[in-house]
Amino acid sequence: MSGQAQTAIRLLARYGEALTVTFTDWAEYDPITGQANGTTTENIVNAFGYTSEYQVKEIDGTVIEAGDMKLILQLISPVPVEGCLVTVDGEVYRIMTIKKVRLSGSNIIFICQIRAN
Secondary structure: OOHHHHHHHHHHHHHOEEEEEEEEEOOEEEOOOOEEEOOOEEEEEEEEEEEEEOOHHHOOOOOOOOOOEEEEEEOOOOOOOOOOEEEEOOEEEEEEEEEEEEEOOEEEEEEEEEEEO
């Protein structure tokens, strides 16, 4: 992990808030039998982040909807993907989009659009 990523974690831990990111590996669905094959597993990662509201001019009603939030998320592994769940202050949100902020070829933080689930 780069020094910049470590600095971001320290700042988010100090000025942000604790949250969890839940990764779900769904069991495969068999359309012939109508049953799930295997098991569904969840991997929960504790992290720090900072949430803020979108400005009114950013809300277009299609990609960004009223109530969506921005989340600056520390560097975590595995890398979050669209559809992961984020729990902040007891509220559950779904990651709609994710942007990687990079420096010198390394991820530093993630900026996510999250929506109440």
